[in-house]
Amino acid sequence: MGQEKRSPGFYILAAFFVLFVLFLYGPLSAIFILSFQGPQGGLTFPLNGVSVRWFQNLFEQQAVGDFGASFSRSLTLGLMVMAATVVVSLLAGLAFRRRFFGATPLFYLTVASLVVPSIIVSLGIGVLFQQLGLRPAWFSSAYGAHMTWTLPFGVLIMFAVFNRFSPSYEEAARDLGANSWQTFRHVVLPMIAPSLIGVGLFGFSLSYDEFARTLMTSGSSNTLPLEIYGMTTNVTTPVLYALGTVTTVFSFLIILLTVGIIYFIGQRRSRS
Amino acid sequence: MNNLLSRATPYLQATPLLVILGFFLALPILLLLVVSFWDYDFAGMYPGFMTFNYAETLGSWVTWKTYGNTLKFAAIVWAITAFIGFWVAYFLAFHVRKASTQTVLFLVCTVPFLTSNIIRMISWIPVLGRNGLVNSALVGAGIVDQPVEWLLYSDFAVILAMVHLYTLFMVTPIFNTMMRIDKSLVEAARDGGASDWQIIWNVILPLAKPGIAIGSIFVVTLVMADFSTVQVMSGGQSASVALMMRNQMSLLQYPAAAANAVVLLVVVLSMVAGILRIVDIRKEL
């Protein structure tokens, strides 16, 4: 691990990593190519001409469903879930650093949240809302349903984060006379900030993607994955692939932005 | 006073989690438990206390076979993702030197996961199909005469798609724990004359165990509860526990589906308990 030269292991692992990335992006490239399908083309190879018809079509009215409205619902929901996931997981992560009564049952409840099949959670929440006389909607019941999905991820990642988090930093801060809020704000938070961003991204993408848990909880309006699925019950076109391509490009932009933020935080920290 | 506050802190911190999961998870599960004892026929459900749904679920070879099949998927997908996850995370954490490069490479891995699951799954179909990219290439290159049929609508396709969909869930926690490993430990081991393999085996692997355990929990639970990947990639020819439930739900046979869900919950929770028995991820918090 010296700074001077790379071991042969490095090259083998680097090759492995490249293969892994190719594997991840491989099928996406099929989507990418097919999204330029000609106007008469279908969802499968071979290409039937080349056009940007389907990218235009993305912004036109579809025979069934509505990309714009469902996308904005998914985006909003994703952001709501992201915010809640970060805060709640962080708090729970901090709580679990100490022993408290009921920690084990709560931990198992969290794991159960991952385990219960999503369609069942979905149905359960839908029925529960109906029984309580509440109206299921994407911003209420589906919001909760998504959090049963993102919170276990968030909490478990916080476990991984705090797992090797040495209390000595906090002790040092306290010895220097910082109160617990100051310790948290100036010592703990900056150290775990990148992981929190990670939890947030995870939360967002899990929610943005979630299908089964939304199925019975979104009330009268569809989120994007439901809308896409609903569309496949009628004639679908490569517009779905155009959507995939646009999403991927969009994700790249978000990632770039995130990198920018991390970089910015790093700069500020090194300055102060 | 201060002492009291400090003792109350973990409770206050855990409250939001408890409230959310209590309402959106525990209550629905309770509901499920109750319904699993109800009777039903083609026209409706009847409240009652029948153990019939369980008897029917547990007494049928389909259940066992389906569990067997689902566990098989879980085991294979777990093994592959754990292997990939460990080496990818190890590469990122110990071989990439600059923190910014680490972040960028890690994010490169996450981008595909931001594309809709459904789209990512169906994108395999034009790749693996009878006239898909892989087969065209194989036939074109003269490697095979006939398109390879088992690439799509097979267990192979299911596993491939699951690995594709779920690997990040393994990479992320392992990467997270590895990043927290004190580099001086590795240096010390090296100075002590340990080989790369010895360092990996005796230092990094034990310290990365909590991450591996968390990743394993993610992957195992995801695979066990999956229905859409199995359905789409096997062309409906392979069964999974959740798919079985979905078939029951599609005909509004909720009590049977609920009983099935309870059984699944018990099975997977025991699996997780098993993982935690090997690695207590809370021990070192």
Next chain:
Amino acid sequence: MTDMIKKTGISRRNLLKTGAAAVAGAAVGSGAITGFPTIWAQNPITLRQFGTGVSNLNAIAEKCKEDLGITLEMTATDSDAAAQRAVTQPDSYDIADIEYWILKKVFPTGVIQPMEISKLKYYDKIVPLFKTGKLTPDSVIAQGTAPHTVGFVEAKDSKEFAKGETEYFTMVPTIYNADTLGIRPDLVGREITTWADIMDPAFKGKTSILNIPSIGIMDAAMIMEAMGNITYADKGNMTTEEIDKTIDFLIKAKQDGQFRAFWKSFDESVNLMASGEVVIQSMWSPAVAAVRSKGIACKYQPLKEGYRSWGGGLGLAAHLEGAQLDAAYEYINWYTSGWVGGYLNRQGYYSAAMDTAKEYMSEDEWGYWIEGKPAQGEIKAPDGTVMEKAGAVRDGGSFLERMGHVACWNSVMDEDRYMVRRWNEFIAS
């Protein structure tokens, strides 16, 4: 114009016959019909409808807004989710667009309120298939959950289906069709005449059936009977022995590798066919059209045993009352008044009120889609793309030929609990 339509409401039959051409000429595509009260413009009303993407079309919502001023919020789901939502979340919709076979289970839960037939303007335009089960007076009633068997109830609060026509309609039928085998004539290479042909060893690994238990079992039943393996007392309501025999047969075929995949959504059936994964499969008529529109040869193959049919309709949510209920009736009357019917017919489905739909179709369209005549000019899809060239004849022929040869409907059986268990065995085997 306004007066004319109002009058048609009173003495529709005569006026429609004589004035049809004139009305059609003036109204097609122009959106000129204003015969419906426009109270909704002042008193904005939104109706939430959900159902499969087959009929939850944006064009319909748009036209409805234009004609009635009612905002129709449409949500498309798959048929499974539609049924679940109908039953478990009755508050989340005003209009349910579901299939008749699942209505058999949905209606008894009390989430749908029966409609008063006296309020349905075009009730007598609805084809008799949905009232008596007979398309023409001398047709044979098909087996399975035929729509008329779940179409009526005795009283407003009744949960049990009536034997015959009553004053209360459970759903207004909207869309239906007959399914058969779709084939790739270029890859099949021989005449296909019977459901049994799907089991031909020559097509090993290149066939598919539906993966929705209630529908797939009917595909299997058609195949079983065609092969002479069994004669069902009633395909649509099998005994446990019959279910056993059918599933055992399917399991054997599956293990022998006869099937390539099972499809669940419209899209999957189109892709399986278009990509050549499958050359012969149970298929919908519009799915065949979708394959063909990609320039790939595909045929909707009529078979000697007849078709497996399905139908869907609109039901009113139990919670509807007052102005919303009035608006819902208004919407349903508008739905059956012709424009939607024409629109659906032009997609290859059938409208339940054929006479009204006719007014909104050109003579050539009507001839091609409904009467089975060769197309005079190009046949275009609603979005303007050319579907068929002049001279083309629709597979399966006319409406009467297709819907007159329905052998069975998609079904919910009394033994459905047992059936699903066995179906799961089939998938697991």
